[in-house]
Structure formats: C-alpha cells, structure tokens
C-alpha cells in the first residue's frame with residue numbers, strides 16, 4: 045500500500061534531481077542483485093506464469109495507473125488472457141499470486157493451512173492489532189460468531205422498521221429546503237449514522253458527528269505512507285485513532301455500566317454482545333479488543349455500503365428503463381400499504397425484487413470491494429504451481445464477474461441475470477461479499493439498508509447529475525470522481541408522475 049501512494053504523489057515524476065537519479069539507479073542495481081539471489085531460492089519450484097516486473101517496484105506503477113483510470117479490470121484481464129487464471133506479479137513491494145476463477149476462489153476462500161488473513165501494516169495500525177482483520181483461528185471464530193449472531197436474518201428482519209425510521213429522518217434532515225446535494229458524502233453520512241445507531245446504540249448528535257469527523261481522518265491513513273511523523277497523513281490518522289479510542293472507550297464503559305445495572309436488552313447492540321462474550325477459558329474480551337472490533341466494524345460496514353448506494357443513484361439517473369422499472373416497483377410497495385408512505389417492514393423489502401437485482405448487477409459490474417490479499421505462511425501448492433512462503437495471494441472479484449464462461453455477455457448491464465427463474469451461478473463465482481470462512485456477515489443487512497434508501501429516495505425525489513458523464517475513480521474503492529453532485533426536487537404528492545425528467 046505504501047508504494048502505491050508514493051507513485052500517486054504528483055511531485056514524484058516532476059521534481060526528480062540528478063543525485064536522486066543516481067541514488068535510484070544504485071538502489072535498482074542492488075535490488076536487481078537481491079532479486080536475482082532471491083530468484084535462485086525458488087530454483088526447482090514451478091512458480092505460476094507471469095511477470096514480476098521491475099526490481100522493487102514490480103508492476104505497481106502500471107497497476108496504480110490502471111486503477112486511477114478505472115481500467116483495473118483491463119489490467120487484470122490482459123494478464124488472465126496471457127497467463128491463465130493463476131499468475132504471478134509483484135505489487136506494493138510483495139511478490140503476489142493472483143488467483144481467479146472458480147477453483148482459485150474456492151482454494152483461497154477456504155483459507156487452508158498456510159493461507160493467513162492479514163491486512164497491510166497501515167490498516168493494522170489504524171484499526172488496531174485486535175481488529176477482526178488481524179485475528180484468526182479460535183479468536184476469529186469467537187468474535188465472528190458474535191457478529192453473525194447479531195446480524196442473523198431473524199434478528200435484522202425485526203429491526204427493518206427501526207432502520208426505516210433512521211433513513212426517513214436522515215433524508216428529511218439533509219434534504220429539506222435544499223435543491224442540490226453531493227451524493228457521496230450524503231450517502232456516507234446516512235450509512236455511518238445507521239451503523240452507529242443500530243450496531244452501537246450511538247444516537248444522532250454531537251458525539252456521533254465527532255466520531256464521523258475523526259473516522260474520516262483516520263481512514264485516510266489506511267492507504268498512506270506509514271510514516272508517523274508530524275505533517276504526514278499517517279500521523280494525522282494515528283492521532284485521530286487516539287481520539288476515537290478515547291470516545292469509544294467512554295461509550296464501552298457506559299454500555300458496561302448499563303449491563304451491570306440490568307436496565308438494557310443485551311441483544312440491542314453489538315457492544316453488549318462483545319461484553320457478554322467468554323472465550324474457552326471463560327475469560328471476557330479486554331477493552332482494547334472491543335475497541336478495535338468497533339473500529340473494524342465501522343470500517344467494514346459503511347464505506348462499501350456507501351459505494352453501492354452511490355453507484356445505484358448514478359445508474360438510475362442514467363438508465364431511464366431501469367429507473368422506471370425500479371420506480372414502478374417501489375410505488376407498488378406504497379400501493380400495497382394503502383397509498384400510505386411510511387412504515388416499511390421485511391414483507392415490503394421482499395417485494396423489492398427487481399430493485400435488489402439491479403443492486404446485485406451493480407455489484408457484479410463494480411464490486412465495492414475489488415478483492416483482497418492473504419499472506420502465505422508456508423510453501424503451498426495450487427493447480428500444479430508452487431506458491432512460496434512470504435508471498436501474498438490476491439483474489440479479485442472481476443476475475444469471475446467478467447468471465448464470459450460464467451456470465452453471458454458480461455459487459456452488458458443486465459439485472460435479469462439474477463432472476464431466480466433463470467440459471468443460478470456456480471458457487472465461488474459471484475463474490476461481491478467474498479465467500480467461505482470470511483464471507484461478509486453484513487450481506488442481508490446491506491440488502492435492507494440499500495433497499496430502504498432507494499425506496500425513499502426514488503419515491504420522494506427526482507434528480508439529475510450536475511456533472512454529465514462524471515467518471516468513476518478507484519481510490520482504491522470505486523467512487524464517482526467528483527462526489528456525484530445532483531440537482532433534485534421533491535416529487536409532488538402525485539406519485540403517478542413518471543420518469544426522472546426534471
């Protein structure tokens with residue numbers, strides 16, 4: 045991740061002095077020698093095909109360039125076409141094997157012996173050493189169990205009404221009296237609000253706003269050079285983490301006190317679940333662990349949901365046919381409720397079948413999580429190739445989402461491919477939420493949250509993009525480049541008005 049930022053820096057290409065060139069040349073020679081030496085270490089091994097690129101930097105420059113131009117799928121597919129579904133490269137300073145296709149996904153997601161889940165150093169520093177993304181084995185099983193229990197379908201189906209109210213309040217708080225809004229920060233606030241309320245019992249107010257501001261600073265450190273000195277992005281992020289810890293620690297103490305007083309329903313928020321957990325030695329989690337878990341849940345839940353919501357709004361303003369079908373379906377929901385807009389329950393969410401298919405197709409086209417790394421902790425073998433200890437493996441959603449042998453005409457945006465009546469896709473091929481041991485436990489929650497937001501947004505407002513053809517950039521997640529500003533106005537009471545023409 046660190047190298048990725050180095051090459052993103054605008055001054056890197058323009059202000060290079062002669063001593064720097066000499067130094068870089070020397071470094072490249074040393075690295076070349078080192079590389080050659082290391083290469084001999086793998087003599088006799090059958091490494092996957094592919095190129096490790098230049099010494100030290102590997103193929104990072106071309107990857108970051110592709111990412112910036114939203115051409116990362118092309119980067120990936122160029123190599124898949126040339127080398128096959130498993131290939132080697134070197135990115136961000138680490139030799140990497142990219143595993144794609146159903147078999148590759150199955151192998152990686154099963155997390156067998158020698159494949160460990162670990163995030164880059166920057167993410168580990170910001171989210172903490174006890175974060176869910178750093179732990180494995182029985183500790184991961186214990187804590188994941190609490191999260192899965194909290195998010196189990198029977199439970200979240202019961203709180204649809206609560207989430208619905210939060211969405212309605214937030215829309216009216218942010219949009220009443222306005223005629224334009226930037227969708228990216230707007231959806232971010234909605235998703236953050238819902239996460240804070242539903243998961244941690246933190247209501248709307250000053251404390252939540254401070255958390256939002258501090259988290260926005262902290263998260264920037266996840267993709268920065270890990271240099272913790274005054275003036276750097278990483279330093280600011282670490283300071284924000286320290287302030288976040290102070291606030292969250294107070295909240296955790298408060299939840300502990302409430303539990304001791306016996307005045308609360310312990311199923312109400314996930315901090316109670318963490319506080320109630322006991323490990324195999326009947327020991328509770330320590331406070332730092334709970335704190336890092338809360339930070340990892342904030343990170344996991346709100347950014348990816350924001351992306352899905354933004355891409356949905358963008359698509360709906362561009363595709364009139366899909367827009368009209370979604371609008372029609374959402375109006376049907378209001379009709380079924382006797383024309384009264386308001387309380388939406390799980391039954392109504394189930395009526396939003398077409399709208400959810402559109403969301404599924406958005407995630408096939410633009411997976412909010414592009415892919416993720418795993419570390420190789422001992423020499424392993426896959427499909428006749430050796431993957432040495434110390435390398436990393438990368439799974440990439442588009443490696444199957446854009447595979448024409450799985451998804452017919454993959455470049456075509458077609459929500460009907462998710463009709464339950466048409467063919468279902470083989471396991472490990474549609475993976476916006478990952479799969480296996482680490483599959484996203486929030487998928488059902490995402491469906492409820494995104495359908496509620498789209499329901500209220502499309503039935504109450506019409507909108508138009510202010511910047512025509514605003515592109516997507518991956519930074520590294522796929523966001524509209526300028527934050528997707530839209531001009532909008534409330535629909536009149538007459539829901540019969542068709543389309544999105546304003």
Ligand code: HEM
Pocket residue numbers: 176177188191195341344345346348349352411412413415416417475476477478479481482483484485486487489490
């Ligand atoms: C559109 C929204 C979302 C997408 C696309 C998404 C995607 C993913 C993916 C791909 C993974 C697996 C990463 C890997 O295996 O390398 C993951 C893990 C995770 N997600 Fe989500 N996610 C979303 C929303 C949420 C929400 C709302 C929550 C709320 C709790 C959540 C909680 C988590 C957690 C806790 C993990 C880690 C699971 C573990 O390591 O056991 N996600 N997510």
